[in-house]
Amino acid sequence: MHRESDIRLPLILGDKTYHQITEDVCRPIENQAPRGWYILISIAAVIALYGVGCILYLIGEGIGTWGLNNTVDWAWDITNFVWWVGIGHAGTLISAVLLLFRQKWRMAVNRSAEAMTIFAVIMAATFPGIHMGRLWVSYWVLPLPNQFGSLWVNFNSPLLWDVFAISTYFSVSLVFWYIGLIPDFATIRDRMTKPLTKKIYGILSFGWSGRAKHWNRFEIVSLVLAGIATPLVFSVHSIVSFDFATSVIPGWHTTIFPPYFVAGAVFSGFAMVQTLMLIVRKVMKLEAYIHTKHIEYMNIVIMVTGSIVGVAYLTELFMAWYSGVEYESYAFLNRATGPYWWAYASMMTCNVISPQLMWFKKLRTSLLFTFIISIVVNIGMWFERFVIIVTSLHRGHLPSTWSMFYPTWVDIGVFIGTLGIFTVLYLLYARYFPVLAISEVKTILKSSGENYKEGFGAGKGYYGADGSHGHHDDHGNEEVSVNRIVEEKAVELSEEALKQNQSTLLERVGSANDSQADDLKLISGVGPVLEKTLNSVGIFTFEQVSKMQSEEYNLLDSLTKSFPGRAERDDWSSQAKDLMNK
Amino acid sequence: MSDTIIYAMYDDDDKLVDGAKMLVSKGIHVNEVFSPMPIHGIDDVIGVRHTRLGIAAFLYGLTGLMLATLGMKYFMIDDWMMNIGGKPSFSYLENLPAFIPITFEFTVLCAAHGMAITYFLRNGTLPGMPATNPDPRTTDDRFVMEIRTSENSKYSASDIQALVRSTDFVELDEKTV
Numbered sequence: 141m142h143r144e145s146d147i148r149l150p151l152i153l154g155d156k157t158y159h160q161i162t163e164d165v166c167r168p169i170e171n172q173a174p175r176g177w178y179i180l181i182s183i184a185a186v187i188a189l190y191g192v193g194c195i196l197y198l199i200g201e202g203i204g205t206w207g208l209n210n211t212v213d214w215a216w217d218i219t220n221f222v223w224w225v226g227i228g229h230a231g232t233l234i235s236a237v238l239l240l241f242r243q244k245w246r247m248a249v250n251r252s253a254e255a256m257t258i259f260a261v262i263m264a265a266t267f268p269g270i271h272m273g274r275l276w277v278s279y280w281v282l283p284l285p286n287q288f289g290s291l292w293v294n295f296n297s298p299l300l301w302d303v304f305a306i307s308t309y310f311s312v313s314l315v316f317w318y319i320g321l322i323p324d325f326a327t328i329r330d331r332m333t334k335p336l337t338k339k340i341y342g343i344l345s346f347g348w349s350g351r352a353k354h355w356n357r358f359e360i361v362s363l364v365l366a367g368i369a370t371p372l373v374f375s376v377h378s379i380v381s382f383d384f385a386t387s388v389i390p391g392w393h394t395t396i397f398p399p400y401f402v403a404g405a406v407f408s409g410f411a412m413v414q415t416l417m418l419i420v421r422k423v424m425k426l427e428a429y430i431h432t433k434h435i436e437y438m439n440i441v442i443m444v445t446g447s448i449v450g451v452a453y454l455t456e457l458f459m460a461w462y463s464g465v466e467y468e469s470y471a472f473l474n475r476a477t478g479p480y481w482w483a484y485a486s487m488m489t490c491n492v493i494s495p496q497l498m499w500f501k502k503l504r505t506s507l508l509f510t511f512i513i514s515i516v517v518n519i520g521m522w523f524e525r526f527v528i529i530v531t532s533l534h535r536g537h538l539p540s541t542w543s544m545f546y547p548t549w550v551d552i553g554v555f556i557g558t559l560g561i562f563t564v565l566y567l568l569y570a571r572y573f574p575v576l577a578i579s580e581v582k583t584i585l586k587s588s589g590e591n592y593k594e595g596f597g598a599g600k601g602y603y604g605a606d607g608s609h610g611h612h613d614d615h616g617n618e619e620v621s622v623n624r625i626v627e628e629k630a631v632e633l634s635e636e637a638l639k640q641n642q643s644t645l646l647e648r649v650g651s652a653n654d655s656q657a658d659d660l661k662l663i664s665g666v667g668p669v670l671e672k673t674l675n676s677v678g679i680f681t682f683e684q685v686s687k688m689q690s691e692e693y694n695l696l697d698s699l700t701k702s703f704p705g706r707a708e709r710d711d712w713s714s715q716a717k718d719l720m721n722k
Numbered sequence: 723m724s725d726t727i728i729y730a731m732y733d734d735d736d737k738l739v740d741g742a743k744m745l746v747s748k749g750i751h752v753n754e755v756f757s758p759m760p761i762h763g764i765d766d767v768i769g770v771r772h773t774r775l776g777i778a779a780f781l782y783g784l785t786g787l788m789l790a791t792l793g794m795k796y797f798m799i800d801d802w803m804m805n806i807g808g809k810p811s812f813s814y815l816e817n818l819p820a821f822i823p824i825t826f827e828f829t830v831l832c833a834a835h836g837m838a839i840t841y842f843l844r845n846g847t848l849p850g851m852p853a854t855n856p857d858p859r860t861t862d863d864r865f866v867m868e869i870r871t872s873e874n875s876k877y878s879a880s881d882i883q884a885l886v887r888s889t890d891f892v893e894l895d896e897k898t899v
Contacts (some may be wrong), residue, residue, distance in 0.1 A: 141879070157758075157863065158758065158862070158863035159863040162758075162863065163863045181783060211772055223820065248750075273757070283797055290801050290802040292798070292801065292803075292804075293793055293797075293801060293821065294795040295794050295798050295803065295821060295824060296798070296806060296820040297847065298823075298825070301823040301827070303822055304823070304824045304827040304831075305823065305826065305827050307831075308827045308828070308831040308834075310836065312830065312831065312834040312835075312836075314836075315834060315835065315838045319838065319841070323758075323759075323861070326853065326855075327758065327861040327862060328860045329853065329861075330853070330855070330858035330859070330860075330861045330862065331858070331862070342852075342853065343848075344849075345847070345848050345849070345853070346842065346847035346849055346850075347847050347850070347851025347852055347853050347854065347859075348847050348849055348853070348861075349756060349854040349855040350757050350758060350759075350766060350772050350855055350860055350861055351754055351755070351756060351758045351854075352754060352755040352756075352757070352761070352764055352768060353754075353770050353773075354845050354847070355759075355760040355761070355771050355772055356759065356760075356765050356772070357773045357775055357845060358760065358841075359760050359839070360773050360775050360776055361775055361841050363776075364775070364776050364779045364833075364837060365834055365837070367836075368783070368830050368833055368834055369778075369830075369834070371830070372827075372830050375823065375826060375827065379823055384824075393811075401755055474761060522867055567843055579758060579759040579760070580759070582758060582759040583759050583760060583762075586736075598797070603735050644770065700899070
């Protein structure tokens with residue numbers, strides 16, 4: 141554990157211990173699910189069932205039930221596919237790329253982001269699957285020996301690259317996710333008392349026992365998987381973009397597609413993570429682990445990738461004009477001013493303008509604003525794929541073939557259905573799986589926990605005055621010599637000075653006695669012990685506490701010595717004011 | 723020969739590492755440590771050798787790379803020279819660019835899954851395996867050190883216990899097998 145600079149904000153708020161982390165994550169699994177969960181999953185299940193019905197109808201009738209025609213032979217199917225794959229990009233990016241960059245804040249969101257990735261990729265894979273028409277021969281995409289003569293799949297085709305890319309991405313993400321889950325399942329297994337649930341989590345945890353050698357292997361496996369998953373993340377959406385970029389259709393035939401698609405995928409993936417995490421942290425009461433700083437970090441990623449996407453849009457427009465190719469120019473002119481101008485305008489507004497608002501710190505640290513923007517970005521990124529696919533196809537080289545695309549109820553039903561299936565899977569996950577990587581979060585408690593950084597509660601006395609660890613340093617015998625740059629809070633004062641402080645304090649806040657005493661324990665942050673200490677100083681009433689300002693807090697700290705800085709941080713005086721008015 | 727296992731429980735990873743360092747300096751072999759999370763630095767203290775899974779992953783990746791190369795050479799060049807736009811695939815090298823994406827994906831696929839399977843087999847962690855941690859709290863907030871008398875012939879069980887008592891432990895347990 142490295143000593144972390146005091147300038148960095150703590151990643152885990154409050155006075156947490158290892159046990160508290162376990163409790164906080166396991167609570168939703170062990171308790172009855174709230175009524176809202178049942179309502180949500182029922183609604184989602186109905187939508188999912190409708191979607192499955194639409195898919196079955198589609199398979200029965202054939203893809204003629206979609207709104208495709210001779211000109212627009214790819215539309216919502218591939219739009220939805222690319223949209224879902226894009227969403228599936230944030231999970232492995234967070235867990236792999238951010239692991240390589242040693243970004244500790246990832247630990248609060250990686251588990252849920254990876255779950256989102258896996259479910260999103262399942263939804264994505266549905267679309268090419270059902271687009272094949274004959275789902276039962278979908279194994280033909282694999283290079284299997286067969287009786288049709290020497291008939292192999294075409295290894296020159298980006299569509300086949302996609303088969304390999306998506307299936308590799310899905311299975312590697314799944315393994316990465318599950319390897320991380322095993323120790324946490326073991327934690328749940330060891331807490332469960334009911335035999336059946338204990339048995340189930342026992343099977344899921346693979347008999348994990350937390351041996352030193354196993355942890356050693358665990359860390360290397362995580363690191364190596366992160367190392368090979370990182371290029372994998374970038375390859376997947378590059379290959380998805382090849383589906384378009386290697387064709388000769390104006391509007392698709394551009395070399396900037398791979399980086400532009402990857403940035404777009406990360407952009408939309410992080411937006412979906414924000415949408416989900418803002419709900420999860422609230423409902424599951426994980427605000428101490430996923431707080432404004434985490435949201436802000438993700439908003440910065442959204443801002444950067446959104447800007448890359450914006451630059452890519454403008455580059456495309458510039459190249460369409462600068463290349464002098466009239467077909468290319470027309471494709472872009474048609475996007476902006478043709479019959480689908482509204483889709484283009486939605487895409488530009490949602491994806492180019494909205495991420496730029498994140499430059500304002502006030503906005504990117506506002507949770508409500510983040511939530512709204514995350515949904516706006518998801519809508520915008522859906523329109524981006526729609527614009528790229530449909531507007532490029534519907535007016536090709538031959539004007540007599542020009543056509544429009546209108547979705548049918550099956551198109552809409554299948555898409556809405558995948559949203560439903562995704563929500564059902566995610567709700568089940570949130571109910572029965574540890575949504576936070578328990579064991580990983582524990583490893584950052586001492587370096588990034590608020591109590592350890594600021595030296596109160598469980599973290600009191602962990603770092604010596606010279607910045608060294610209270611117990612030991614982690615790197616063999618090398619000395620850790622980082623200086624603490626916080627002011628000394630507990631200055632020893634003489635008996636007389638303390639008396640002086642006490643009388644000054646009581647002069648300022650007014651004196652009281654036992655008979656007038658209020659129940660000071662009602663102030664959050666004050667327990668029975670602290671109440672006694674306060675009484676001994678001469679503070680009995682809410683009125684006294686409400687008069688405290690920073691100077692009085694300092695006086696109080698010098699007298700009690702027990703919780704330096706705590707009164708001010710918890711804002712006792714305004715709490716007391718509220719309590720007085722009750 | 724009877725073997726006595728001593729379990730020393732700590733409530734903090736740093737206290738366990740300090741305790742282990744002290745015991746090891748006295749010549750005691752710490753057989754195993756059970757913890758709810760990876761403890762950095764414990765491997766060197768108790769003499770856990772560095773894992774070779776990284777090398778294994780590299781070899782699995784190499785296997786995938788070779789299989790993909792051989793496969794595509796056979797499918798696209800030897801068995802059936804696909805003729806696209808009058809440009810048949812004459813040699814592997816000339817057509818290499820189109821084969822790179824799948825070669826890469828297959829390399830990653832083999833490396834990742836080969837390593838994961840090896841990891842599970844070497845750990846002995848497979849679906850349905852029984853848990854072997856001595857106390858259920860070691861997956862929550864307790865850290866347990868396991869010392870066996872069979873591996874510490876210089877010391878008796880009571881000697882080891884006395885030494886453990888001088889560390890910052892919380893519980894001490896003994897089991898004879």
